[in-house]
Amino acid sequence: MSKITSLDSEDQEGYIKIDQYNQKHVEDIASHYPTILRALGEDPTREGLIKTPERVAKALQYLTHGYDVDAAQILRGAMFEEDYSQMVVVKDIEVYSMCEHHMLPFFGKAHIAYIPNGHIVGLSKIPRVVDAFARRLQVQERLTNEIRDCIQNTLNPAGVAVVMECKHMCMAMRGVQKQNSVTTTSAFTGAFQNDVTRSEFLRLITATLS
Structure with missing residues (x-):
């Protein structure tokens, strides 16, 4: 720039x-x-x-400034050795992106979890990784996988889970014009491919704190 x-x-x-x-x-x-x-x-x-x-x-x-951002470096800049091996969940991360097919916005929330394997990462870095990939011309399916792969390849955790729920203006403003439809995508690695662990993650992201 x-x-x-x-x-x-x-x-x-x-x-x-x-x-x-x-x-x-x-x-x-x-x-x-x-x-x-x-x-x-x-x-x-x-x-x-x-x-x-x-x-x-x-x-x-x-x-589209995400093309100039190194998402892996964001994580590497705040990695810490820590003897913690339970699930870390960051949910309700706001997502704003642009559909590459019509260059109209899609937006919603991302829910992300990982199970540390010797290293944890500063919590604010996970939303920054989401932004790094979201601020590009995207499709939701690829965006979900890119976030998962970046966290998995950089932190090398025991597993990563990503669930994304978005509304697409290309569906709401044109085409089928379904204003209330929501698209959900998910991607899992490692321990989250186990039904019990994945179910715990899904329960946590839908739970409401009292």
Whole structure:
């Protein structure tokens, strides 16, 4: 990324969020949008649309910035030796991604568990891994597998479980127009391929704390 274009306020983890854009890519993407707007029957020179090509170009870069993120390195940067071998579950992780077929959003929640095998990882890193893969053009099935494989290959735990529940705007806004449909995908390795362990995980992600 070559240009810092904005600074947001300090977030809850104590660091400044910086939105960065490659200006050449912004210009390249934006250059196509006047033609697209005209093809849609719009006037790209009217007041409300003058800056739309640049805004769209920046939005697309932000929504796909996961291509520039090394998800495995996120985990490696916060791995700790620990004698703990019970299930670790992080559930209700917000997911926002873009369907590669129509470039419309899909969004929902991911529930992830792993069973340590000598190493644990900082809990905030698991949602960051989700974002690293979600912020790309995706299909939910591949996204689920990529998260599973990254955690398994990097931490080498006794098992990994990923369940994802998402709504797809390509189904809600167009096509079959089923606004309330939810797509669920799952991926398991190691100990989670055992029915008892998998059932415990599924019970934990559906449980409500009193």
